[in-house]
Amino acid sequence: MMVSTLRDLLNAVSSLRRAIDDDAAARLEGWKDMVGEGGLPEGAVNLANYLALRERDVTPLQPALARFGLSSLGRSESRVLPTLDAVLATLSALVGEEARVARPDAETFDAGLERLERSAEVLFGPRNDPRRSRIMVTLEPDIALDHDELERMLAAGTDCVRINCAHDAPQTWRAMARAVREAARARGRTCRVLMDLAGPKIRTVDPHTPGDRPRLQSGDELLLTFGRSADRTRFPFQAGCSFPEILHQLDKGAPVALDDGAAMGRVVSLRKEGVVVAIEKTGPRGKKLKGDKGINFPGTPIELAPLTPEDLDALDVVCEIADMVGYSFVQRASDVALLQGEIGKRRAHAEPLGIIAKIETQLAFRNLPEIAVQAASANPFGIMIARGDLAVEVGFERTSEVQEEMLWLAEAAHVPVVWATQVLESLVKKGMGTRGEYTDAAMGARAECVMLNKGPFIADGVAALGDVLRRAERHATKKTPQLRALEAWRAASPEV
Missing domain, CATH: 3.20.20.60 (Phosphoenolpyruvate-binding domains)
Structure with missing residues (x-):
């Protein structure tokens, strides 16, 4: 996007305005089907316009607008089209041509923030x-x-x-x-x-640890069971899951976080007893395995x-x-x-x-x-x-x-x-x-x-x-x- 003159800038902003109209209209049509008789909330139209704006890289426009003393588009969240229209009206006046859009009045320009x-x-x-x-x-x-x-x-x-x-x-x-x-x-x-x-609340249940070492360390393996404990010789660190059906949704390599990220690991194998998590990161002293602590599965869309x-x-x-x-x-x-x-x-x-x-x-x-x-x-x-x-x-x-x-x-x-x-x-x-x-x-x-x-x-x-x-x-x-x-x-x- 080359912007070297006022007219180039006017054409670029005008083209952006048209593209936003087209993209937002398509998105709004889908949203109408979603909400049915309730109808779209007033902010939905502006949100559709904002998503259409932010799906584009408009960084070349920002310094060009600033050089001519015009407002950038970086504060348009609550009023996307009024911001664009105000810029277009000013650019049209600067190049000496009839405004391509009407300049929004103060009430229109401030309506979004007032609605919020x-x-x-x-x-x-x-x-x-x-x-x-x-x-x-x-x-x-x-x-x-x-x-x-x-x-x-x-x-x-x-x-x-x-x-x-x-x-x-x-x-x-x-x-x-x-x-x-x-x-x-x-x-x-x-x-x-x-x-x-x-x-x-996805949490640990009934944890088991070796008698001499209650803390998980990097390199340990933790078995998250489907409910019943397994061979503790093979898996000295074990814990159940408050919603065991979730474990069936995990794939090998899926990240697992325990207790707000105090211990992090990945699923390395899926077994009939549960899933095996290789612990990759804890604090220097390790992480004590306790019951009723949160479990997260970052990146896995959980069906629950x-x-x-x-x-x-x-x-x-x-x-x-x-x-x-x-x-x-x-x-x-x-x-x-x-x-x-x-x-x-x-x-x-x-x-x-x-x-x-x-x-x-x-x-x-x-x-x-x-x-x-x-x-x-x-x-x-x-x-x-x-x-x-x-x-x-x-x-x-x-x-x-x-x-x-x-x-x-x-x-x-x-x-x-x-x-x-x-x-x-x-x-x-x-x-x-x-x-x-x-x-x-x-x-x-x-x-x-x-x-x-x-x-x-x-x-x-x-x-x-x-x-x-x-x-x-x-x-x-x-x-x-x-x-x-x-x-x-x-x-x-x-x-x-």
Whole structure:
């Protein structure tokens, strides 16, 4: 793509605009068949345009636009066609010809971001603070049922809470939700409740190790059994799998990760007793083989029902008391349709329940556009960047790249994002944060909501996170720098 003159640039952008129209139209036609009578959500059209744009390499256009003082296309996530049309109208004027497209007015140009903000308010409730990003706290019974601690947490800036249905029981969930709402109402505000379905937790079961060596090391072999232990002389390291049927879906060479990637290996053989995993990487001291630790199969598209019988039981309570449901292990649009059907059975005449899709596998990431279109066609919808499992699935070195793309895709779809997993973890659990955690927390300002996990210093964590988010938001909105005066630099400059 040669761009040497204004007219070359005008023709290149005009050609790009036509190609995006054609590609997006084809994609939208397929999505219409997928959602049926529900119709496409408003953000789907912009998402289709964004995917059509990003499937092309437009890097030669970026410096050419900048040389003429025009906006690049790098901040067009929420408004693809308005951005292109604004550039085309300006280029047409610069070359002295009649505009090939109408220049979008301010309302049209800003509509995408405003739609995203409305979606965030529907899901997470009105802002309780001038900051843009809400703060979500994972609630535990000890805090929820302690009036003073709950007051401290809300006073520090908590906007919404998460109840993990993998723990406790329905009567406890009801008590927690009731306590939060009563405390928030006493403060003259709201506090939305997300209830997180556990999903099919793939974990180690009944581990066996040599009596003198409980830790896996690089070079060891681990037998993941179908349920019954095998010859321990041949396989001194063994563990069952909570969903043994998954093991039949693995091929020789498939990667396997244990306990959030603390031990990594590959399938080297398939046996009648189970699959043999050669351990390739652990920490210097090895990794102790324990029960109830997560197992991931990066790169293998696992076929597993996303709603367990326990999830369906929990969903009865969720549909009764929650504002949002967290969907674990969602991987396809059909998984979303399954949950929507189950919600419909329980809330046929009620307001639609918000859905937060937890994106934690490579397959879910790849299917994110279709997941978003299916969910947002009938429900208030957001995504959670579940960086724990996701990092294991895509590889730690790719995590920052993948979470960045997820932020872009969600903004293009006008879908709110929850930035989750170990945000200010050391501060919340130990009372003292780390430099890296504060930098990571500032990245959360690009999302509509940031989630903290539970810990004894949760109120301190909420206050610190609120401060970090307010500072970060003054510098940038999404990817767009605000260019405010450099107050921190000026304050740090020595007097001369």
